[in-house]
Amino acid sequence: MSSYKVGFIGLGRMGSRMAENILAAGFPLAVWNRTIEKARSFADSKGASVADTPKELASKSDVIISMLTEPWITEDVILGTHEMKGKAVIDGFIRGKVVIDMSTNHPSSARKMASALGGVGCHFLDAPVMGGPFVAARKGLTILASGDEDVFEKVLPLLQSMGQKVLYVGDVGTGMTVKLLLNLHLWVMMASYAECVAIGAKLGVTPRKLTEIINNTVVKNYVTEFKAGKILENDWKPDADMSVAVKDLRLVADVVQEVGAPMLLGSIARDLFTATMHLGFSDYDVMAIALLYSRMAGVDLYSKT
Numbered sequence: 001m002s003s004y005k006v007g008f009i010g011l012g013r014m015g016s017r018m019a020e021n022i023l024a025a026g027f028p029l030a031v032w033n034r035t036i037e038k039a040r041s042f043a044d045s046k047g048a049s050v051a052d053t054p055k056e057l058a059s060k061s062d063v064i065i066s067m068l069t070e071p072w073i074t075e076d077v078i079l080g081t082h083e084m085k086g087k088a089v090i091d092g093f094i095r096g097k098v099v100i101d102m103s104t105n106h107p108s109s110a111r112k113m114a115s116a117l118g119g120v121g122c123h124f125l126d127a128p129v130m131g132g133p134f135v136a137a138r139k140g141l142t143i144l145a146s147g148d149e150d151v152f153e154k155v156l157p158l159l160q161s162m163g164q165k166v167l168y169v170g171d172v173g174t175g176m177t178v179k180l181l182l183n184l185h186l187w188v189m190m191a192s193y194a195e196c197v198a199i200g201a202k203l204g205v206t207p208r209k210l211t212e213i214i215n216n217t218v219v220k221n222y223v224t225e226f227k228a229g230k231i232l233e234n235d236w237k238p239d240a241d242m243s244v245a246v247k248d249l250r251l252v253a254d255v256v257q258e259v260g261a262p263m264l265l266g267s268i269a270r271d272l273f274t275a276t277m278h279l280g281f282s283d284y285d286v287m288a289i290a291l292l293y294s295r296m297a298g299v300d301l302y303s304k305t
């Protein structure tokens, strides 16, 4: 099964690590990236080939994976809805092949791509991931795949080359729905931790001391154990930048609105991350939400006193 040819689109923070693991598992790999120099340097150093367009990549691959930012960008690269018209995946020879979108995307966008690709005899799965770039690098992602289950079974070895856990979660679009719900939880947890840290600092309990104590109790979580390091080390190099959180919460809000459910904490979290972005922290890691809180509380998180 490891003989099928894979095409990877989007060598960003996540995609470059995932593509490396595909190569390490022995799949022949071709890559395409908007900034083509990134694709060339990846291919030269890791041993993949480069395609000039998504169309060319799709024509020479059996399975095509996308790992891009916004829904409209993924739709453009896959379906040619904007600038990629005539050069998109759908313009290649794709009958009988499989396209897997692993980006965090809107469920309706996944269904739209499945339908359009199905019209030309190509299969589609949505398979978003839990875990950031460092988790991706050590093949520790959890993959939430949905779509036709027979197609899922066929590409399972490929998905397993990128993730520690690969879950089949249902019909097309369900993977995106579940991913958005998990990230709603994550971003609210992150905002909650940032709030505690800033208030703690104001009350004379340093972020380091507070975090060490939290992590010795039942309320520790992924944010306090792993993401907290960004605040404690004053290290803002992004594993995920602010636009990722704002995008996710915008997509969740849209999905929630479609079904008419309340989203109270998520709405506040979206505004907090948006405000953090507009304060000049757009290129910072998402944990910079703590810097927004420190400003709002009028406290220096790194004060020695």
Ligand SMILES: NC(=O)c1ccc[n+]([C@@H]2O[C@H](COP(=O)([O-])OP(=O)(O)OC[C@H]3O[C@@H](n4cnc5c(N)ncnc54)[C@H](OP(=O)(O)O)[C@@H]3O)[C@@H](O)[C@H]2O)c1
Residues within 6 Å of the ligand: 009, 010, 011, 012, 013, 014, 015, 033, 034, 035, 036, 038, 067, 068, 069, 070, 073, 077, 102, 103, 104, 105, 129, 130, 131, 132, 133, 239, 240, 241, 244
């Ligand atoms: N970072 C995380 O912790 C994390 C975790 C789980 C899931 N995700 C999801 O993974 C996806 C990728 O995130 P990332 O952090 O890897 O982002 P990233 O580092 O910003 O990479 C984004 C990729 O999208 C490409 N791209 C951006 N605009 C484009 C356009 N107009 N046309 C074509 N390609 C375009 C970029 O190409 P260039 O190189 O040319 O800019 C790059 O390859 C997102 O959907 C995100 O929500 C992220």
